[in-house]
Amino acid sequence: MNQFIPRGTSKISARGLNVHYGDKQALHDIDLDIPAGEVTALIGPSGCGKSTFLRCINRMNDMVDGAKVTGSLTLDGSDVYDRQLDVVQLRARVGMVFQKPNPFPKSIYDNVAYGPRIHGLARDQAELDEIVMNSLEKAGLLAEVESRLSESGTSLSGGQQQRLCIARAIAVAPEVILMDEPCSALDPIATAKVEELIDELRDNYTIVIVTHSMQQAARVSQRTAFFHLGKLIEVGGTEEIFTNPREPLTQGYITGRFG
Amino acid sequence: MQTVTLAALLLLLSSLAFQMGRKRAFAVASGHPGTLHSLPGYYGWWVALWCGLPAFAILAVWLMFEPSLIRALVIADLPEAMRQLPAERIDVIINEVRNAAQGHATANPDFAAAAEHYNRLQQTGFAAAVAVTVTLALAGATFAYRRVHAELRARPRVERIINVFLVASSTVAIFTTVGIVLSLLFEAMRFFHMVDFVDFLFGLSWSPQMSTRSDQVGSTGAFGMVPLLTGTMLISAISMVVALPLGLFSAIYMSEYAQPRIRAIAKPALEILAGIPTVVFGFFAVVTVAPVIRSIGGAFGLNVAAESALAAGFVMGITLIPLISSLSDDVITAVPQSLREGAFGLGATRSETIVQVVLPAALPGIVGGVLLAVSRAIGETMIVVMAAGLSAKLTANPLEAVTTVTVQIVTLLVGDTEFDSPKTLAAFALGLMLFAITLGLNVIALHIVQKYREKYD
Numbered sequence: 251m252n253q254f255i256p257r258g259t260s261k262i263s264a265r266g267l268n269v270h271y272g273d274k275q276a277l278h279d280i281d282l283d284i285p286a287g288e289v290t291a292l293i294g295p296s297g298c299g300k301s302t303f304l305r306c307i308n309r310m311n312d313m314v315d316g317a318k319v320t321g322s323l324t325l326d327g328s329d330v331y332d333r334q335l336d337v338v339q340l341r342a343r344v345g346m347v348f349q350k351p352n353p354f355p356k357s358i359y360d361n362v363a364y365g366p367r368i369h370g371l372a373r374d375q376a377e378l379d380e381i382v383m384n385s386l387e388k389a390g391l392l393a394e395v396e397s398r399l400s401e402s403g404t405s406l407s408g409g410q411q412q413r414l415c416i417a418r419a420i421a422v423a424p425e426v427i428l429m430d431e432p433c434s435a436l437d438p439i440a441t442a443k444v445e446e447l448i449d450e451l452r453d454n455y456t457i458v459i460v461t462h463s464m465q466q467a468a469r470v471s472q473r474t475a476f477f478h479l480g481k482l483i484e485v486g487g488t489e490e491i492f493t494n495p496r497e498p499l500t501q502g503y504i505t506g507r508f509g
Numbered sequence: 510m511q512t513v514t515l516a517a518l519l520l521l522l523s524s525l526a527f528q529m530g531r532k533r534a535f536a537v538a539s540g541h542p543g544t545l546h547s548l549p550g551y552y553g554w555w556v557a558l559w560c561g562l563p564a565f566a567i568l569a570v571w572l573m574f575e576p577s578l579i580r581a582l583v584i585a586d587l588p589e590a591m592r593q594l595p596a597e598r599i600d601v602i603i604n605e606v607r608n609a610a611q612g613h614a615t616a617n618p619d620f621a622a623a624a625e626h627y628n629r630l631q632q633t634g635f636a637a638a639v640a641v642t643v644t645l646a647l648a649g650a651t652f653a654y655r656r657v658h659a660e661l662r663a664r665p666r667v668e669r670i671i672n673v674f675l676v677a678s679s680t681v682a683i684f685t686t687v688g689i690v691l692s693l694l695f696e697a698m699r700f701f702h703m704v705d706f707v708d709f710l711f712g713l714s715w716s717p718q719m720s721t722r723s724d725q726v727g728s729t730g731a732f733g734m735v736p737l738l739t740g741t742m743l744i745s746a747i748s749m750v751v752a753l754p755l756g757l758f759s760a761i762y763m764s765e766y767a768q769p770r771i772r773a774i775a776k777p778a779l780e781i782l783a784g785i786p787t788v789v790f791g792f793f794a795v796v797t798v799a800p801v802i803r804s805i806g807g808a809f810g811l812n813v814a815a816e817s818a819l820a821a822g823f824v825m826g827i828t829l830i831p832l833i834s835s836l837s838d839d840v841i842t843a844v845p846q847s848l849r850e851g852a853f854g855l856g857a858t859r860s861e862t863i864v865q866v867v868l869p870a871a872l873p874g875i876v877g878g879v880l881l882a883v884s885r886a887i888g889e890t891m892i893v894v895m896a897a898g899l900s901a902k903l904t905a906n907p908l909e910a911v912t913t914v915t916v917q918i919v920t921l922l923v924g925d926t927e928f929d930s931p932k933t934l935a936a937f938a939l940g941l942m943l944f945a946i947t948l949g950l951n952v953i954a955l956h957i958v959q960k961y962r963e964k965y966d
Contacts, residue, residue: 308854315769341856348854352847355870364865365855415851422855 261286261426261456262307266321269302271314276302278480279321284473289448289457291471291488293464295503298477300460304428306330307458308344309337325426342369345419349431351411353403353418358395361403361414362386365422381421389417390447409440416447420455427451429459433466445470464504468492476500511635512572519568519646523561526650530556533657547664555663558670559653564646571638579630586626588619693944696937703931704732709938711735715901715912717921717932732935734942736901740818740911744897745886747822747907748829752882755826756833757875763834764841765863776838783831791895794824799896806908816898819907825892829882836881840874841867873957880954884947890915914943 260283269277277299284290292300302311309330311317323330330340342365353361362382365371372378382399386392391413395406403414412432419427429448433441448457448470461467467474468488475485476499484497495501502508531553538545545552580603584592591602602620609615609624610631657663701709712733759779763772799820806813813819844867852862868875898910899920921936928934 310850310853313850313853338856338858341854346850346854348847348850350847352845352851354848354851354866364852364857368855368857368861368865418851418855 259286260284262323262325262458264303264306264321264323267303267306267323268320269299269306269311270316270318270320272316276480277306280482282475282482282485284456284458286456287452288472289452289459289470290473290475291467292458292460292475292477293462293467293503294477294483295508296462297479299480300475300477301430302480303477304430304458304460307426307428308341308346310346312337338369342422343424344426344428345422345424347412347415347419347427347429347432350435351408351415353406353411353414355402355404357400358386358403358406358414359399362417362421365418369422371422385417385421386414388420388451389413390443390450391417407440409436409443412436412440412444413447416444416451420451424455426456426458429457431460431462434462441466464492476503478503512568515568515635515639515642516565519561519564519642522564522643522646522650523557526560526646526654527553527557529650529654530554530657533654534663537658545659546662551663551667552657552661554667555661556650556653556657558667560646560650562670563649564642567645568638568642571634571641575634575638579627579634582630583623583627587623591619690944693937693941696934697941700931700934700938703934704938708732709734713903715917717917717935730931732931732938734914734939736903737912737914737917737939738942739903739905740897740901741887741913741915743818743905743907743911744822744825744893744913745883747819748826748886749879749883751823751826752829752833752886753879756830756882757837759830760834760837760841761863761868764838765859765867776835779834780831782827783835785828787828787889787891788895790824790828791892794820794892794896798824802908811908813908814898814910816896816910817908818897818911821893821897822907824896825886825889828889828892829886832885833878833882836878837871837875840871840878843874844870873960877954877958880950880957884950884954887950888915888943888947890919894919914939918943 262284264280264282267277267280267282268275280299280303282303292303294300305311306319306323307325307330311319319331325340325343329335354364356364359382362385363378366378366381372381383392386395391410394410395401395414403411406414412435416427416432432448433444436444445466448459451457452472459467459471471488473485474488474491476483476491476495476497478499484491484495484500486496491500492504495504531549533556534545534549534552535542538549542549583603583606584599587602591599594602605615605617605620606623606627609620610627615621615624709732712731713735714731714733715736716731718730763776763779767775795816799815799817802817802820802823803813803815848866848870849862852866857865893913894916897913897916899912899916900910901912901917902909904911918936918939921933921939926933
């Protein structure tokens with residue numbers, strides 16, 4: 251799975267993206283490029299639209315009643331909201347890790363094997379075993395669970411559950427991994443492990459992470475986008491955003507004046 | 510009527526006591542309610558309870574013992590000849606006296622005199638009750654009123670009384686259950702003195718008709734419950750074959766696919782089904798379903814009985830749809846949305862998500878609901894009485910008439926019954942068995958549901 255990712259080319263790009271939930275407009279005219287092979291952090295106060303933007307990329311917003319998306323959002327140059335596009339295939343290319351660890355009430359093995367099974371990625375049991383082991387290894391969980399793969403995924407600790415969910419997402423061999431505040435339910439040690447993992451994963455995947463923690467954004471991301479009230483205020487290199495922001499709003503948020 | 514008036518009077522006194530207690534609390538606090546231990550209302554409640562509780566307790570005791578007391582006094586006053594009569598005759602006389610006391614004419618002057626005595630006693634008794642309870646109410650209120658002061662811990666006291674009241678209420682329900690079980694148990698034990706327990710449990714023949722007199726020619730009766738049990742199982746199984754898929758599929762549709770607008774209409778519509786009395790379903794089974802099954806069976810050259818297990822089971826299954834669907838709907842809706850998102854996020858389709866993630870997660874709850882439905886099916890009476898028939902046949906053919914445990918209980922107890930023949934007592938033994946089976950199922954169901962609940966909290 252060591253696909254070569256040319257750095258700097260844009261994997262996902264949004265142009266004039268608007269999202270409405272019923273009468274309420276959640277995103278206003280977003281223009282944002284997300285480069286391949288990097289970690290892009292989306293930051294901003296609650297309700298600023300960063301999660302909404304994230305959920306546009308794999309069309310999770312489709313399931314929200316009254317959600318309407320206009321403008322263009324492309325993945326490798328092809329429109330994500332094209333009517334011809336199969337959402338199932340899109341989500342196989344764009345994996346997602348959620349705020350709260352949500353392992354299925356199945357065995358650890360079956361949790362990871364779930365995606366490969368529904369997409370028919372393995373020709374036989376041996377190949378499936380290999381995918382599962384590989385994914386657990388990449389998620390840094392293999393050593394901890396190798397001896398108890400048949401135990402329920404819900405029996406793991408919170409941090410282990412979240413890494414299991416990352417393994418589950420990796421198993422489908424996605425190109426992009428979306429993370430919606432993946433550490434907000436974890437303790438500092440588990441958070442550190444997940445952050446370390448994110449750093450390792452960026453060689454092979456394009457990662458977009460929504461986070462409330464500015465330290466986390468600074469630690470794991472190369473690029474940062476700051477959202478406020480449904481608008482994209484500023485985007486740039488993480489170091490630049492945190493040391494020398496152009497916009498006063500960004501300055502105010504990262505120095506903790508509001509948020 | 511008089512008693513109701515008295516109770517209303519006591520309630521009125523109590524509410525006055527509440528007002529006075531509250532005012533007293535304000536007065537004691539001299540304008541600073543903050544210095545009181547409890548809120549002023551609690552002092553009101555405290556005085557009101559002191560006023561009402563003892564009085565109502567005495568009233569309840571009085572109501573319990575009044576009839577037997579008056580009866581004893583009236584009997585004591587009857588002419589000597591009447592008093593020597595056997596107990597049953599005295600009962601008849603007392604009834605006659607009561608009728609006379611209510612103004613019905615009587616020919617016997619002794620009865621007229623006794624009736625007058627009866628009325629007098631009742632009036633005196635009531636007057637005494639009024640005097641005692643009202644005095645007690647006033648005394649209680651005065652006692653409590655005098656003791657209202659700032660340090661009085663009124664709230665804990667009132668709450669303790671409320672606590673006792675709540676405990677008493679739940680005890681009543683528990684003791685009722687215990688009482689029912691014990692009465693079943695004792696009557697069933699009498700039955701098992703006459704009929705062997707093993708024969709009853711494993712006997713293959715059921716015909717409870719017995720000769721009532723020793724010189725009559727007739728059967729000695731056979732009490733083997735196996736045919737009844739198989740009939741019950743057969744009908745329950747048929748009903749579950751109908752109810753389980755229909756209920757579960759409608760629950761899946763309601764919880765996963767239906768638009769909110771459709772759900773808002775369809776769900777109550779489905780629940781109307783649960784509100785139809787089972788007796789109505791019973792004649793629906795007899796008048797509509799059974800003839801239809803009969804004619805369809807006839808078209809295929811099958812011989813279908815007029816009362817068939819299939820008709821009863823089918824209609825019973827329909828009555829169980831709302832139960833299964835609403836319980837399943839609840840547990841399916843309770844599966845966290847995050848699990849669905851997790852599956853969707855991996856590229857699962859809606860049906861894959863439901864079959865592979867949502868239903869397995871909801872399965873323990875669904876199993877619990879189904880077991881509850883099975884125990885309802887086993888205990889269901891009205892539909893099977895009307896549609897299943899009475900012949901205790903040992904058969905697995907759904908087109909034949911079978912009978913169930915509940916139907917037999919009804920037939921054994923309807924009409925003239927004598928409580929010392931095994932025929933009647935068999936009903937209690939059957940009831941006990943039925944209770945044991947449904948209790949077992951309910952315990953298992955509750956256990957499974959509970960285990961499931963612990964998982965997501």
